[in-house]
Amino acid sequence: MDIPQNHPRYLSLKYRHRIxxxxxxxxxxxxxxxxxxxxEAYDYLLGEKTCDPALxxxxxxVAAMLLSExxxxxxxxxxxxxxxxxxxxxxxxxxxxxxxxLFYRTLEREQLIEKILKDNGADRVYGVGDRDMQSIPGLxxxxxxxxxxxxxxxxxxxxxxxxxxxxxxxxxTGKCTITIDLNPLSRTSxxxxxxxxxxxxxxxxxxxxxxxxxxxxxxxxxxxLHNSFNAQxxxxxxxxxxxxxx
Amino acid sequence: MDIPQNHPRYLSLKYRHRIxxxxxxxxxxxxxxxxxxxxEAYDYLLGEKTCDPALxxxxxxVAAMLLSExxxxxxxxxxxxxxxxxxxxxxxxxxxxxxxxLFYRTLEREQLIEKILKDNGADRVYGVGDRDMQSIPGLxxxxxxxxxxxxxxxxxxxxxxxxxxxxxxxxxTGKCTITIDLNPLSRTSxxxxxxxxxxxxxxxxxxxxxxxxxxxxxxxxxxxLHNSFNAQxxxxxxxxxxxxxx
Numbered sequence: 001m002d003i004p005q006n007h008p009r010y011l012s013l014k015y016r017h018r019i020x021x022x023x024x025x026x027x028x029x030x031x032x033x034x035x036x037x038x039x040e041a042y043d044y045l046l047g048e049k050t051c052d053p054a055l056x057x058x059x060x061x062v063a064a065m066l067l068s069e070x071x072x073x074x075x076x077x078x079x080x081x082x083x084x085x086x087x088x089x090x091x092x093x094x095x096x097x098x099x100x101x102l103f104y105r106t107l108e109r110e111q112l113i114e115k116i117l118k119d120n121g122a123d124r125v126y127g128v129g130d131r132d133m134q135s136i137p138g139l140x141x142x143x144x145x146x147x148x149x150x151x152x153x154x155x156x157x158x159x160x161x162x163x164x165x166x167x168x169x170x171x172x173t174g175k176c177t178i179t180i181d182l183n184p185l186s187r188t189s190x191x192x193x194x195x196x197x198x199x200x201x202x203x204x205x206x207x208x209x210x211x212x213x214x215x216x217x218x219x220x221x222x223x224x225l226h227n228s229f230n231a232q233x234x235x236x237x238x239x240x241x242x243x244x245x246x
Numbered sequence: 247m248d249i250p251q252n253h254p255r256y257l258s259l260k261y262r263h264r265i266x267x268x269x270x271x272x273x274x275x276x277x278x279x280x281x282x283x284x285x286e287a288y289d290y291l292l293g294e295k296t297c298d299p300a301l302x303x304x305x306x307x308v309a310a311m312l313l314s315e316x317x318x319x320x321x322x323x324x325x326x327x328x329x330x331x332x333x334x335x336x337x338x339x340x341x342x343x344x345x346x347x348l349f350y351r352t353l354e355r356e357q358l359i360e361k362i363l364k365d366n367g368a369d370r371v372y373g374v375g376d377r378d379m380q381s382i383p384g385l386x387x388x389x390x391x392x393x394x395x396x397x398x399x400x401x402x403x404x405x406x407x408x409x410x411x412x413x414x415x416x417x418x419t420g421k422c423t424i425t426i427d428l429n430p431l432s433r434t435s436x437x438x439x440x441x442x443x444x445x446x447x448x449x450x451x452x453x454x455x456x457x458x459x460x461x462x463x464x465x466x467x468x469x470x471l472h473n474s475f476n477a478q479x480x481x482x483x484x485x486x487x488x489x490x491x492x
Binding site: 016019020023030031033034035036037038039040041042183185239242243246 | 262265266269276277279280281282283284285286287288429431485488489492
């Protein structure tokens with residue numbers, strides 16, 4: 001990419017380039033580009049920075065993952081394109097499993113994403129192929145797929161980017177569902193146990209940093225942090241920030 | 247496209263499909279999908295309907311075009327994908343020329359779009375190939391291209407979708423510059439002589455309808471309508487509508 005680093009839109013263009021490159025490589029879906037554009041619009045309204053309520057959500061999310069028996073990080077095409085290294089690093093820090101979950105699922109896309117994650121240091125990637133797959137009730141799309149040892153049995157699941165149906169279905173199974181979605185009014189954000197209204201390219205490094213700190217905390221302290229988070233208040237604050245920016 | 251017409255997101259999915267189809271045919275750019283996504287986000291905030299201030303802008307825009315000596319409608323990949331028939335119909339109704347202008351310009355893309363417009367009834371399409379092309383000052387991208395008989399000599403130009411640099415450069419040449427951009431805070435909207443903050447798929451049919459009515463008006467009456475429009479007030483109202491919706 002030949003954009004100078006001092007270009008005012010450097011970061012935005014860099015991540016846009018990664019998405020377009022993922023499309024060319026075949027693991028980002030056409031609709032992933034459109035979803036990325038929606039995200040750009042909301043991020044612009046947030047001032048392209050992590051707002052305080054989002055940072056609190058990220059802290060609560062890390063605490064929830066550290067308290068979990070079987071935490072899972074779900075990966076789609078866009079998140080693999082944007083932050084592959086950070087997915088693996090966060091999973092290691094949280095001792096979480098990684099599982100691929102695609103709306104426009106093909107084995108080829110799964111394998112391309114698996115390779116990217118392994119090239120970035122992942123040991124094991126779930127959700128590739130049909131072995132040991134279950135179906136989350138209430139979903140008809142390929143997003144219903146859940147690896148038995150990973151998201152099917154997860155008590156906490158981190159879902160990147162937007163898919164309202166799946167977020168709702170996961171919450172219905174009783175799992176602590178953490179979402180990353182820049183629209184505080186989306187069904188995804190509204191249904192999540194812990195909605196992170198932030199750009200995934202900022203949320204992931206933030207969460208890695210938070211995890212390094214919180215790993216030494218005891219369960220009681222983590223629980224206290226987790227319980228202090230209120231999803232509805234967080235979303236209200238984020239809506240207020242956007243409204244103020246307009 | 248096998249989406250049932252009673253699907254709550256039918257229209258949104260229909261137009262998304264046209265953009266993706268344009269990418270596959272080779273005349274919509276990758277970044278056109280991302281731009282479409284940004285538009286979806288802003289349109290969602292507007293309630294996916296034409297708001298009153300936008301309708302007033304559409305009326306003023308039609309009046310300006312009807313008062314012009316040489317009105318031109320600029321076409322890019324996304325507008326050709328979304329409303330090809332309406333571009334031709336509006337140009338006929340306003341007696342305006344049609345010119346293709348692409349950021350990621352290739353002769354092949356120009357020819358594909360020319361074919362689509364001619365298939366939809368256009369007689370002549372400007373901006374294809376290098377004959378009689380001039381350069382708008384202040385633009386370094388391929389967007390500077392301006393056909394001598396069309397946008398170069400236009401007194402009024404209708405620019406669809408977003409490109410802040412070009413909108414500003416066109417305004418600097420003294421042309422009445424009408425934009426269609428769903429973000430009332432964009433440089434495009436802020437610099438335009440007449441900013442239409444509406445989805446192009448609604449703005450174009452609206453403008454055809456308005457033109458059929460206003461064509462019988464005399465110049466004085468058209469001028470009165472045109473002069474009653476205030477760009478800054480219009481944008482302020484649109485911002486207010488979005489803020490209220492949040």
